Amino acid sequence: MPYTRFSLPAPNLGRLRGLLLCAALLLTPPAVAGAWNLDALMQALAQHPASRASFVESKTLAMLDAPIESSGELRFRAPDTLEMRTLKPRPQTLILEGNRLTADFDGRIHHINLDDHPDAAVLVDSIRATLNGDRAALEREYTVTLVGDRAHWTLTLVPLNARARARVSEIRIAGRRGQVRSIAVEQADGDHSLMTIREQAEP
């Protein structure tokens, strides 16, 4: 009888990381006075008000003659549930709960367990660390660089793990104060994407 198990090929780590980092933008902490540094940013991001935002993403792939555009909305529920609802060009919903990723495209549900993909799991844990304001944990997985000022900052994450770096060379998160405005992912093969995010008022 069918006691089979399957797993999808390792998900695109860059995309996944992008998805997780989207959560960061949903955190809208109050402006913090004092010096602007990594600790200040972590503290701002670690706030957990449930929130939602719309996004527009542009992907540039070498195999395609033109970039592809997608748009939709993001929701974050504390502590670790992130939902990404793509509306265009084709409806699709991704829900990340703990380390379980559920994808629903065209009515077909796929379950992807991050435990099956240890390299991805490391990254996810690191991103959780970010959301929790755990700088030490973040720095176990990435080389973290912060440039700019409170009104216009960019956080650059470069994976320390060679396997992860073979897929994603760099992630750049840009924002203003406690808000994330964009997430750019540079892949090792030269493909890249830019997601711009606009916060929405609580429904």
Place this chain on the structure above:
Amino acid sequence: MSRAVLALWLAVLAACALVIAHSRFAADLSAFLPRAPNTQQQVLVDQLRDGMVSRLVFAGIDGADAPTRAALSKALAQHLRAGGLFLSVNNGEPVNAGRDYALLSRYRYVLSPDTTPQAFSAAGLHTAIQTAIDRLASPLGGDLKTLLPADPTGATLQVLSRLSAAARPHEIDGVWASPAGTRALLLLQTRAAGTDTDGQQAALAAVREDFAAAQRELGPQATRATLVLSGPGVFAVQSRATIKGAAERVSLIGSALIVTLLLLVYRSLPVLLLGLLPVLTGVAVAIAAVGLGYGVVQGVTLGFGTTLMGEAVDYSIYLFVQSGTRGNGADARRDWLRRFWPTIRLGMLTSVAGFATLLLSDLPGLAQLGAYSIAGLISAALVTRFVLPQLLPRAFAVRDLSAVGERLLNVVARLRRLRRPLALLVLAATAVLLAQRAHLWNTRLSALSPISPAALALDAQLRSQLGGPDSGDLVAVNGASADTALAAAEAVAPRLRALQAQGIIAGFDSPARYLPSRATQRARQAALPDAPTLQRHLDAAVQGLPVKAALFAPFVRDVAAARTAAPLTRADLAHTSFALALDGMLLHGADGRWTALLPLRAPAAGDIDGARVAAALAGSGAHYINLGQASNTLYDGYLKSAARLSLAGLGAIALLLVIALRSPRRAARVLAPLLAAVVVVAAGLLLLGVKLTLLHLVGMMLIVAVGSNYALFFDRGNSTGGIAPRTLASLVFANLTTVAGFGPLLFSGVPVLQALGATVGPGALLALWFSAVLSAPPAKTAGVRAAIPR
């Protein structure tokens, strides 16, 4: 002459020892599975006996915390995979993922039902590529990016999701876990066949040892975890241990009781040993006869051997006690042979007549019981008649039991006054039987199983936690080869899809999903265009899309390879996760034929309407099977046939008595107390809440077999002026040994043996009492005698 008889006896004993030494002994319930079933039953029996399903072991790790359980699961799986006793070890770790993916990728076009000419036309490819580009926009598009050049139609992911649709257990910390998360789960498949109980036992011992080793490796936290095991093999090993233990215990207790009784009466060790000779010879001949006739001796049959002691030991008791004590021993024995032997012979023959009908049973277990009893009783009687008298010393004598007999005669005289109460008792018992006639029988096969309800509950729990098929609803199709069976499975699929559309079933699985028939594979290959055509279609398909046809060069290459590739075979699936699924659904029967099983999923609303499924399958050659129902129907059939055989046995006994006694009235008189005992015992069991099984039926036959001796001696007493005191004493003595032999079965813990004990123990006692109650008063009181016909 006498020497020749002794030599023959010794030669037979030696031959028996030789046969027994070479006999195989089995201790599972397969003796109570049918021998010549129909097609539908064959599937069930194959499944239970040899199917891949019979090799499954469900394991659970309880206690400790979730990470520890997961670590234990992984360590245990690693040990077991290295050990080589298991064909597969599944615990949720993606050990086969790479191989699975490679296989699916390679055979994606023959595995996918979407491989049609339309899908590879310019229009079909355009739609597929458009969809793929849209998907690239998704966060999971990274997968597609690598797949797109070789697989723009998405066949790999489609096949993957089709084959992974089957239910899969929950996962915690990377291993399978129960839905509540309190138990780590493993699904093992032994290399040993389900019928190889020794192999199963070795495999289970390996699991326990490896678990203990894993606990030691993982430290103190891990020692708090416990392992639970279930599955057909676990049951087989448990049953064997239970039956073996019970048979040994019961034999020991029964023997001890009988020997004690014999010693109390004989007060002589030599007499005791001589008295046991017929029984021991009987047991040896019986085991050898079963070994020769059936190849395998069932443990249940062996356990039954102890009960034979209770009856066969009677023969020597009759000889010793009835042949008197004083004077010329040899003369007394000649006298005994003349006066009593015919009665004993008739009693033995009635037993044999009863058991002979069991030989006709389709259940090997029952047939073995019949063969065992017949061989044992005949040889015990022959040894009593021909061997024992020669072995007795000239001055052999046992204690005179005449005095005891005289006292017993008074008891019998008082018992005769109980005729009216007895008649009322029998009437009441009959009323009970009639009132309960709809609920007399326990028609569930599990009624014979020595597996405890707790073990069955654990099994059901583990199965449901592992997401196994629990409804047991199947559609079976047959074929001369694996391929024809697969083709038949494909042919029946449209009917099942129609049932699915109507909501009668929620869905179904099929071995053809994992291994399509050759014809289907060829048809799918034929749907693939050749390279120039495909290239042309691609060039047209990319018009208006942001992609160049050149990107799909790997696709053109893969399709060209798939068109001419050798078909996917069973062997290709080995070492992938699909092998277990396929082997569970594609069975190679003992007769060389193949059976494809298509498990049905019940709708959420409730059970599957079997009648409608069967109706939808009419004329297709496919059978609908509900495993639980089928096994009970099967058992029910055997119960009915056993009931018919028992009635036939009763008929044979009655006929034999009429012929031997040359009087229907005397025959009826002999049978009356025996039937009364059967009716009262059956009613008593029902009143105690026991539902009757096959073995109760066999027990009732034994009541008649054993009891016929008592009734015949009372009948003999009728024609010789009342039963002699010594004869009566020997009957009571023989009865006590019978009860001592069967009584301990009640405490065996094995339902099959308990049923025998509960029936024969009280039944034999009642048969003697009722024979006494219904016996004619002594001739000297002529007035009373004249009153009998009244």
